[in-house]
Amino acid sequence: MKLTRKHWSNIIFVVVIALIIFTPVGTFVKVKLNQAKMLFFSPDSIELAERVTVSDFQWNLVDSSGKTVNFKEMEGDVILVNFWATWCPPCVAEMPSLNKLYADYKDKITFVFLANDKIKNVEAYLEKNGYDFPVYYSKDNEPTELQSPSIPTTYLIDDQGSIVMKEVGSYNWNSTNVRNQIDELLAFSLAE
Template sequence: MKITKEQISNAIWILAILLILFTPLGFYPRVWVNKIVATVISPSTVDKDERATLKNYNWNLVDLEGKSTNLQSKQGEVILVNVWATWCPPCVAELPGFVELYSDYKNKVTFAFVANDEKEKVEAFLKKKGYELPVYFQASATPKELESGSIPVTYIIDKKGNVVVDKTGAANWNSDKTRSLLDELISE
């Protein structure tokens, strides 16, 4: 049996695709693809009649310095919660948009970037990227209304505790649409 150039080419393409999809070598290409997708997708709001209301704000979180906080202390404020991990390509892809959004809204909105990862990995990742975000780790069970089986997941909660945005997957969080929504929620 003679092997043709076309068969060799096909085998190389299949091998390349398998490497990208199923090995650590594919992490950065997956991040790149997710960044492209995230620039197109702007998160949308949950229909008013379908919005969950946060009944229990009791969620203990610990920051990178080991300081404990509780989401309960932020009740009555506009809150953005993002659950992410350093090993998650869509999570990594959407972080640059969050960095810009946080820079402009950190004094108006409570941000909680809840890492689903080891502290050392998160610290190294943030240092390498130069990101300054309020990162926390869970120290108690997640409130029922904020539970998700997937990451990244982002919630925007209004001052009354309504979950206005419940978005799983990468998105462009630095969009005009998100900024307008935050401005509207802040002014309420």
């Protein structure tokens, strides 16, 4: 049987799809596509009437040194919680924006980068990329209001426990919109 031009194009199409799905080439492509999306999408604030408040801050976490930390200790702070993993292309895509935000706000708000991954993979990823943000691992279930079936999921929580921003998927967290929202929350917090 002689292969026609149509057969060859079908074979090439299947090979390209297989590369994207099953190889690191695919991961690279997925990261780049998510980064392109992030050029156009930054997180939006949730309308006041639609904001949900975290009802229970009892949530045990483990930091990268193995120390148990309770989320309750962070109650009353402005908190950014990011659920992520090193194997997740949208997570990898948005991490540079989160790292830049962390670099500028680490002394002003509390950051909780919650890894859904093996510690050795996370440590290698952080070292490779030069990230120094605080990574935690969950010991038990997160508060109901912070549960999401997908990663990345990121929440910005005000000092009263209200979720001000929530996004599922990759977004530019170093945007003017996010920075303005954080600055507004900090100004309001200081005024109280």
